[in-house]
Amino acid sequence: xxxxxxxxxxxxxxxxxxxxxxxxxxxxxxxxxxxxxxxxxxxxxxxxxxxxxxxxxxxxxxxxxxxxxxxxxxxxxxxxxxxxxxxxxxxxxxxxxxxxxxxxxxxxxxxxxxxxxxxxxxxxxxxxxxxxxxxxxxxxxxxxxxxxxxxxxxxxxxxxxxxxxxxxxxxxxxxxxxxxxxxxxxxxxxxxxxxxxxxxxxxxxxxxxxxxxxxxxxxxxxxxxxxxxxxxxxxxxxxxxxxxxxxxxxxxxxxxxxxxxxxxxxxxxxxxxxxxxxxxxxxxxxxxx
Numbered sequence: 001x002x003x004x005x006x007x008x009x010x011x012x013x014x015x016x017x018x019x020x021x022x023x024x025x026x027x028x029x030x031x032x033x034x035x036x037x038x039x040x041x042x043x044x045x046x047x048x049x050x051x052x053x054x055x056x057x058x059x060x061x062x063x064x065x066x067x068x069x070x071x072x073x074x075x076x077x078x079x080x081x082x083x084x085x086x087x088x089x090x091x092x093x094x095x096x097x098x099x100x101x102x103x104x105x106x107x108x109x110x111x112x113x114x115x116x117x118x119x120x121x122x123x124x125x126x127x128x129x130x131x132x133x134x135x136x137x138x139x140x141x142x143x144x145x146x147x148x149x150x151x152x153x154x155x156x157x158x159x160x161x162x163x164x165x166x167x168x169x170x171x172x173x174x175x176x177x178x179x180x181x182x183x184x185x186x187x188x189x190x191x192x193x194x195x196x197x198x199x200x201x202x203x204x205x206x207x208x209x210x211x212x213x214x215x216x217x218x219x220x221x222x223x224x225x226x227x228x229x230x231x232x233x234x235x236x237x238x239x240x241x242x243x244x245x246x247x248x249x250x251x252x253x254x255x256x257x258x259x260x261x262x263x264x265x266x267x268x269x270x271x272x273x274x275x276x277x278x279x280x281x282x283x284x285x286x287x288x289x
Contacts, residue, residue: 001045003047005048005049006049006050007049009055009059010055010059015067015276016071017069017070019087020047020048020076020081020082020087021049022042022043022045023046023075024044025076025079025148026145027107027144027145028146028217028218028221028225029176030217031214032214033214033217034211034212035212035213036211036212046079048085053091056091056094057097060095060098061098066098066125067278068101068275069102070102070104070105070276071102071104072104076105076106078110083113092118096120096124099124101279103130103275104128104130105132105171106129107131108148108149109154109156109157111157115161118161119164122164122165125279126279128167128199129158129169130170130275131171133154133155133172133192134151134176134180135180135189136180138151143225144176144221155196158170158193158196162196162197162198167274168196169199169200169201169265169271170193170200170201173202173208174204175207175245177237177246178226178229178232181251183251183254186254194258194262199265201259202266202271203252203255204268205242205244205252206244206245206248207242207244209241211241
């Protein structure tokens with residue numbers, strides 16, 4: 001089901017935008033399902049911000065200073081519907097027209113369709129492509145992220161972005177306890193990061209979050225695909241919101257060591273700073289550092 005709705009604004013106070021609400025990727029762990037975000041309807045029912053293009057064009061034309069626009073934190077800008085209506089591509093073209101930058105987060109290889117626009121934005125200001133990688137094992141990937149391209153394909157996207165001169169960030173999160181929180185899985189993903197020459201990497205700690213709305217969906221999928229694991233979660237974590245893997249410290253050490261050895265930016269502070277600093281701001285800060 002797709003619903004078109006008019007909105008009064010498109011950018012948050014921190015210049016983040018969501019073109020869609022809801023998602024059909026089907027990731028079993030998605031925190032955006034949480035009712036705290038107002039997702040009181042079926043998450044797979046997509047809401048399109050019908051006037052997103054007009055709002056973005058009008059908003060950017062009035063901004064005094066150029067800045068980075070971010071998208072993808074709540075809803076992937078490249079859900080399957082994007083292939084048909086191309087709202088994300090048109091927003092990128094508006095961002096390009098006004099000389100702003102873009103930092104987007106996705107799991108979809110559909111982003112390659114827009115590599116031409118991203119290259120042009122990166123040449124005049126700055127474009128950053130961020131991709132979520134959680135599971136090196138392709139079979140497990142198709143279980144926990146069933147309706148989107150696999151990790152191997154996302155690695156190929158990262159490599160193509162690097163070839164195009166576009167900096168990339170990997171979100172190594174969430175890591176699901178007793179599912180993908182093992183050293184073999186992490187090392188496989190890190191090898192992809194090295195091959196793709198990524199600029200930075202985020203983990204947010206080795207674990208996941210569970211709140212009302214996404215907890216129930218996650219547990220349903222544990223019962224369906226990992227029999228007995230729901231009981232283990234309830235025994236170990238109860239109703240906790242933040243859930244850390246038992247291997248948290250070990251994996252964190254591995255990731256930090258890898259990033260240091262391969263000159264990859266690591267951690268929320270540095271990566272978010274990189275993604276949100278417009279080139280002019282970056283040059284000013286570098287001058288005064």
